Amino acid sequence: MSDIKKYIEANKDRFINELIELLKIPSVSADPAYTQDVLNTAEVVKDRLEKAGCDLVEICDTPGYPIVYGEKIIDKKLPTILVYGHYDVQPADPLELWDSPAFEPVIKKTELHPEGAIFARGACDDKGQMYMHVKAMEYMTTTGNLPCNVKFMIEGEEEVGSESLGWFVKNHHEKLANDIILISDTGMIANDIPSITTGLRGLSYVEVEVTGPNRDLHSGLYGGAVANPINILTKMIASLHDENNHITVPGFYEKVEELSRAERDEMAKAPFSLENYKEALDISAVYGEEGYTTNERNSIRPTLDINGIWGGYQGKGTKTVLPSEASAKVTCRLVANQKPGKIYTLLKSHI
Ligand SMILES: [Zn+2]
CATH class of the missing domain: 3.40.630.10 (Zn peptidases)
Known part of the structure; x- marks a missing residue:
């Protein structure tokens, strides 16, 4: 011993x-x-x-x-x-x-x-x-x-x-x-698999508010003639990713460190079952940035997510309102070398 x-x-x-x-x-x-x-x-x-x-x-x-x-x-x-x-x-x-x-x-x-x-x-x-x-x-x-x-x-x-x-x-x-x-204040892959975390992603946060007309309007009278803040906000949100789920904010990836093939191969050796992952979340498919695996997407790649969105009528039934404002909470997970202040500025000028 x-x-x-x-x-x-x-x-x-x-x-x-x-x-x-x-x-x-x-x-x-x-x-x-x-x-x-x-x-x-x-x-x-x-x-x-x-x-x-x-x-x-x-x-x-x-x-x-x-x-x-x-x-x-x-x-x-x-x-x-x-x-x-x-x-x-x-x-x-x-x-x-x-x-x-x-x-x-x-x-x-x-x-x-x-x-x-x-x-x-x-x-x-x-x-x-x-x-x-x-x-x-x-x-x-x-x-x-x-x-x-x-x-x-x-x-x-x-x-x-x-x-x-x-x-x-x-x-x-x-x-x-x-x-x-x-x-020693991070996660382990499993109880019997000693794991070393070499980095964790940081965070940048913005709240977006889109304002339109000076009051809520009736869509029967004004619909189609005045910009609807919710339509504008969702259009804007949708434009933040392209068809390959890359983030479209100019300069967003500028400082992102690209890992070498060898490093990515090492990462891929960590035990991971995509089937178990999907089953645990009750999803039929995973989603994310083209060209990266699930474990890469949630560790070495930065992200942009909408964490909250509100505006307009949210009660039961319909109300044909054209709201005067709409808002969303947006956060980005950041990787090494990306600075939260810089990302905030990029987001702000893009939006
Ligand atoms: Zn702790």
Whole structure:
């Protein structure tokens, strides 16, 4: 048995008990009723990082919940890994869907977890993963196996949009300097398939409002003679993709990195069943940009989607109204090198 497996075997019960203690604290960042619990969790994380062998651990104030920072620098010439995680959790609602209380962790065997898994709010997002890194650190410092410098940045606002994180990063450039950022807060292909996420798509958002006549009109009197904002809006939306589902906004693809054939071949090796995908969504066919596979369309390619559309009469039956305005919410998923501000400008000038 490898040394790391021996260490895990010898300390397994303590590891699990410590994680369960962490999971019992309801660190719900979205609800002010849990403010003290969120702050207490930061204290526990600080304590655990110290015990894992960090030389310096601080609870850093931010405009919102604090960020716990820890570090162990063994040699400035060696590379530095920055581990990111978060100690806050989503609210436990809807409570009736829980088999056991969200903050009373239980270990259960299920079909998906035949060897047993911990069920509690935050167990897999992100206290469990964050704790895995803390314990890896403990193993390496205890056994003298640490091969590089390690920094931890554990925040308490991930579930509410990481509002203070940008501020913190801007104000602590030197403290956070690193060669690699390690995050375990993304998805896995399957329980038994370790997966590395190398990037996630960003977002650009616009809301479009089309206004026409100064009031709602009767289509019997004005229809055909005055521009109908809904007709105009839907025409405009339809023109945003061509017949191959490419986005037509000029300059939209300018910065998009085209992956090499070799990289795309590597991607295609990830286990994926198009049949299961369609079945899970109850669709008979997939849809998207010509020339790309489903897994490429939802990862390495940017998108443009309408997420909401409204205007005119929406009650029961008919009302022959020619509305004075119509609106839509449009978002773009962006890939590496595309800047949200730039895309916003391109969209705005095109529309
Ligand atoms: Zn998370």
